[in-house]
Amino acid sequence: MLKKADGFNSEKIIVLPHYQLNEIVDHPIISQLYITDIGYYPRATNHFRERPDGCDSYIFIYCASGQGWIEIDKQERFSVMEQSFAFIPADTPHAYGADENNPWSIYWFHLKGSQVAELMESYGPYDGPLQLALSDAEKILELFHQCYDLLSSKAYSAAHQIHISHTMRYMLSFIGLIPRRKQEEKTLAYIEQAILYMQERLEMNLTLESLVAYTNISKQHLNHLFKQATGSAPIDYYLRLKMQRACQLLDLTDKSIKEISLSVGLSDPYYFSRLFKKIIGASPSEYRSKLKG
Known part of the structure; x- marks a missing residue:
């Protein structure tokens, strides 16, 4: 099939220029976690990326509709379904792309910073894309648009970059709690089932x-x-x-x-x-x- 990295109708993309990234790296707060690239590819037919040597940033992908796939280090291949969230660790060989018959629409961003790896590792081993409830997906898109809009208009402002950094940190912590919340809901279901049995x-x-x-x-x-x-x-x-x-x-x-x-x-x-x-x-x-x- 025809493969391309970008160039999709109605796409959105922001890549921070080097001079801004140099300023961020020297900032004691923003340097802990910051966006380098962010965008949206709607109905990304033939979308394909391959980085045999990996990327120096963490890559995060939210699939809003359609389907795609991610391959990590030529060993693990994950299907990415509608309403799911996935990430690729920094410095890890990978490839990803849209499904040929039902291409994905994705919101994506790249993160760097001294605390990104530690933050992601704190959520435990990665088992593949996380399927989201509708309310969780809406929350993630709300936070994504907050960051995208600020980067569109106020990327030059250190105060707004700090806000973007904390918003992204909140988004990741919100996502990190979803598996735990699902386990808690499963636990609660066992308890409620047993209590109802007792009451009867x-x-x-x-x-x-x-x-x-x-x-x-x-x-x-x-x-x-x-x-x-x-x-x-x-x-x-x-x-x-x-x-x-x-x-x-x-x-x-x-x-x-x-x-x-x-x-x-x-x-x-x-x-x-x-x-x-x-x-x-x-x-x-x-x-x-x-x-x-």
């Missing part, structure tokens, strides 16, 4: 083994997730839910202590009363006697 069975006596079987994760992992999210072990949390239900029954019904005890799966009302006082801080009768609301 408060009249029973669930065991840790039954929760493990339901959530399909190991006992150790379930314990870890629960303590991390709620501060309690799973069964301790289950007992707290039982006492919460008992409080509702004490407030809203005329049931006896024994009847409420049975309603939450505890056949021994004395054990129920001791457990209730331990968790709630008052006996069932003391709790019922207090005015509410």
Whole structure:
């Protein structure tokens, strides 16, 4: 196929001149992280780049639509899909290009600076392009346009270059947290699934083994997730839910202590009363006697 590096309809591109880069390198704040090149290639048919010796800057690519690919050091080849973000480390041989049938539209920028490598390494090993949610993609484009617009009109201003540097730092830190947030959402899903299972069975006596079987994760992992999210072990949390239900029954019904005890799966009302006082801080009768609301 025909291969070209640039020259696309409606493209945008800014490359900082050498005299500005020389000034930036001497600046104590901006030199930590700064843009050297930035641009947008819409529907970049036949787009192709190959750098056998790598590039002296980090390259970041956000694929807004279409598809493309990135090859790192002739060993790893990644597909870059719509709404995904990828980067290429500095000084690493690489090639990348648009898909022949569905060429990508990409927002891209190059970063240099004394802290770029350290910042990127802090997010852990790179496993390939990161698929973004729509809200995350919109945030990244908002930050991109802020930087592009400032470089278009105020690249000469050190104050604005500092702002651009911090905006890019924020963008990278925002992107770096996305995988962690996804893991947290997955963890939260396990917890919510288990808690719903508990709430629907408060009249029973669930065991840790039954929760493990339901959530399909190991006992150790379930314990870890629960303590991390709620501060309690799973069964301790289950007992707290039982006492919460008992409080509702004490407030809203005329049931006896024994009847409420049975309603939450505890056949021994004395054990129920001791457990209730331990968790709630008052006996069932003391709790019922207090005015509410």
